[in-house]
Amino acid sequence: MMKSEVADRVADVVHGVVERAFAPVHEVRNALARSVAEEGLPVPRSALAPLRDLVATRLGEKGAIQLGLGVVVAPEAVEDAELFLEWWQHDGGDKPRRLEFDLNRSSMGFYDYLSAEWFVNVRRTGQPGIAGPYVDVHGTDRYVFTMSAPIEAEGRFVGVAGGDLAVTKLEQLVLSELAGDVAEFVVLSDEDRVVLSTSGKWLVGSLMKRVPPKAQVRRLPDVPWRVAVRTQA
Numbered sequence: 374m375m376k377s378e379v380a381d382r383v384a385d386v387v388h389g390v391v392e393r394a395f396a397p398v399h400e401v402r403n404a405l406a407r408s409v410a411e412e413g414l415p416v417p418r419s420a421l422a423p424l425r426d427l428v429a430t431r432l433g434e435k436g437a438i439q440l441g442l443g444v445v446v447a448p449e450a451v452e453d454a455e456l457f458l459e460w461w462q463h464d465g466g467d468k469p470r471r472l473e474f475d476l477n478r479s480s481m482g483f484y485d486y487l488s489a490e491w492f493v494n495v496r497r498t499g500q501p502g503i504a505g506p507y508v509d510v511h512g513t514d515r516y517v518f519t520m521s522a523p524i525e526a527e528g529r530f531v532g533v534a535g536g537d538l539a540v541t542k543l544e545q546l547v548l549s550e551l552a553g554d555v556a557e558f559v560v561l562s563d564e565d566r567v568v569l570s571t572s573g574k575w576l577v578g579s580l581m582k583r584v585p586p587k588a589q590v591r592r593l594p595d596v597p598w599r600v601a602v603r604t605q606a
Contacts, residue, residue, distance in 0.1 A: 380589030380602040383551065383558050387569070387600055388593045390546045394538045395501065395520050397431040397442055402522045402534035405444050409526035415452040421459060425471075428461045432469040438546065439536040440464060440509075440517060441472075444524070445486050446532035447496075458486060462537075491519040495533050499523055503597060506540045506568055506578050516540040516577070518568070540577055544569060558602040559585070568598060 404427055408420045428442050443460035451457040456476040463469040475482040486492055491504035505518035521535035547569060560569035565582060567575050575581060584590060588601040 377589060379555050380591050380600065383555055383602050384591035384593060384600045386550045387547055387560055387598070388596060390543060390550070391503070391520075391593070391596050391598075393546075394438055394536060394543075395522070397437075397439060398501075398520055398522050398534050398536045400431070401428060401442060401444060401536075402524050405524050405531070405534065406526050409450075409524075409531055414527055414529075414531070415450055415454075416446075417452045418454075421451075425459060425461075428459070429469045432461055432463040437463065438538060438542055440515065440539055440542075441537035442535070444532055444534050445492060445521075446524075447530055448487070450531045456486070489519075491521040491535060492533055495521045495523045496530055499525075499530075501595070503562075506566075509537060518543065540568075555602060557585070558600060560598055560600050563597040563599075 401424065404424050408424065409416055412420045424444065431437060432439060432442050441460055441462040443458060445458040445460070446456075448455055458474060458476075460472045460474070461469045462472055474484040474486075477483055489504070491502065494502045494504070501520070501522040503518050503520050506516050509515055509517045517537045517539050519535055519537050521533040523533055524531040548571070555571070557572045558570075559567055559572070559575045559581065561581060561584075562568055565580050567577050567579050567581055570577055584601045585603045588603045590599055590601045592599045
């Protein structure tokens with residue numbers, strides 16, 4: 374296989390895994406957008422029951438790859454709540470569980486999701502995004518990516534739908550599909566942070582200021598990542 378073909382294959386595999394991880398995020402986003410269209414703003418809490426069922430079902434399905442899934446809304450988009458999020462987690466137990474967060478601004482444990490990268494960037498750009506890798510101290514305490522997509526209705530930003538994917542799960546899915554077809558590659562974010570690597574020289578989470586020599590580079594469509602592949606001579 375030619376070097377350019379190897380690079381294309383790695384990029385296709387990584388992009389395919391990312392698309393798979395985004396699929397339930399988009400489904401949840403569309404579900405909340407429909408609720409807003411039907412109920413108006415602010416959304417009654419009673420209208421969120423079907424959304425809870427959808428999130429719990431998707432997380433509990435055989436083959437589900439997300440650690441967490443849910444929606445995080447803009448201020449006062451939900452009735453009788455300045456801040457609100459509906460987030461579920463499946464960490465190996467019998468069934469998904471709903472996480473509880475401290476949304477009291479005067480509390481020491483206040484969870485200020487309005488300043489989170491996965492919320493701020495998507496709100497600013499109006500496009501889906503990926504934050505991380507980072508340690509999820511408010512949920513799983515694991516190294517994760519958060520994939521989020523904006524929810525818009527009635528001409529305004531309502532919030533985001535999001536999903537958490539463990540770094541180890543991304544590695545497992547990509548490498549199992551490639552099955553040893555490539556010697557070395559690294560996946561980089563737009564901030565030049567390593568998000569996936571097949572070499573101990575490039576640690577996940579570290580910054581890479583220079584792409585490996587003789588690497589074939591591919592930018593992933595609709596994803597702020599690029600793949601650099603250094604194939605065998």
